[in-house]
Amino acid sequence: MNKMRLDKFLSNAGVGSRKKVKYLIKDGRVRVEGEIIKNPSFEVEENQKVYLDNDEIVPYHKVYIVMYKPAGFTSSKSEFERNIFEFINHPYLKKLHIVGRLDKDVRGLLLLTNDGEFTHKVISPKSKIEKEYLVRIEGKLTEEKIKMVERGIELKNGVKFAPAKIKKVNEDMISIIITEGKFHEVKLITKAIGLMYKEIVRIRIGKLKLEDFGLHPGEWVEVPYKKIRLALEK
Template identity: 40%
Template sequence: MERLQKVIAQAGITSRRKAEQLITEGKVSVNGKKITELGTKVDAQQDEVVVNGVPINKEEPVYFLLYKPSGVISSVTDEFDRKVVTSYIPTEKRIFPIGRLDYDTSGLLLLTNDGEFANLLMHPKYKIKKTYIAKVEGAPLREDLKKLERGINLEDGKTSPAQVKVKKTDNNKNTSILEITIHEGKNRQVRRMLEAIGHQVIKLKRENYGFLHLRGLNAGEHRELKPHEVKQLRDLAVT
């Protein structure tokens, strides 16, 4: 038996906090009876849970790693009919991306139908490192990179300290390749950080998410996470 809000979150309907709100608003029923008490426990396999009039799917959780190509939306649907990340993973289960990568950013993206797992990884208090490779205009000065390493002020607040390395500089083309590691998830954060020190991003790719990497995959390809990787991600989030 598990708490009702946990069962709803695990079904990928919404976050656990939002599930609690739906329960108290009388929008959830169990076996035909409206439930408004947050302490209610249910059997996820036996009881029929209905949210906003729609029964939740009693699906086994799945976890995927996708090498997202650039020019793809990190969403389940798109009002302009652009390609979305879920179209790369053939499954009948209702999966969604954990966080997002910008339309023009490629790289490692996780998808699941486990809402609780997604919320755990995205919670701002947990510090899972994400490493990006950025091709930028110009050659950043060491003093500018130190600003990123100390944290830099953006319009939505100061960033946490980043790890930054210059991988390559092409003086003929006036471009540089940088490796930058952060653990936050502000909107377009890496691009805005580099723009804040005067270097426009030409190309951006997320290469690592914690211990996960893209080796063995081409853009548009995916693989299912192994059970020990899912456990390791859970452990990484809460340590």
């Protein structure tokens, strides 16, 4: 049976630093099952319940968050710009990272997790997981431009984009589906075919659709892996 030091258990669960949790333990505020434990090195078994005061502490686990990123916020933990982490109140906040960033002016579906393996699978071009964007444009999408995107585009600076899917949604909106996620890819594809983008929204990653979560810009929800794994299905 797996065991873990009590101070490490609390620290991993996001209660605080090792120094802080040792203070809490020695102060008699931590119980394992019904017993107050004052020894930080006490070994907690995996099925035992741990409490701080009267609150049960959820042990460290893999976290998956779906967020509706608003425009005007960076996908980073920048101290100099407003960022999406301002919206998230979660005990694992410091351990979370973004699964495929969105530009500051782009809004839509954003995933955050502490699961590095999941992130790699989603963002790796080898996985060929689709990311769909709605792009409000100025200009006209023609059959010739569609074929350019479907063949794959090479910019004058030598940057190449893999074949992507593109279609007309209405008179001023198109859908672009990519599997690479290179820097500014959707913007550069749009520009390369002679269109001007006015607004970009990511609406889907794999089979995860933003509309299925009922979120408004700035809102987020933690979801179980059995639901988040839809992002890995082609």
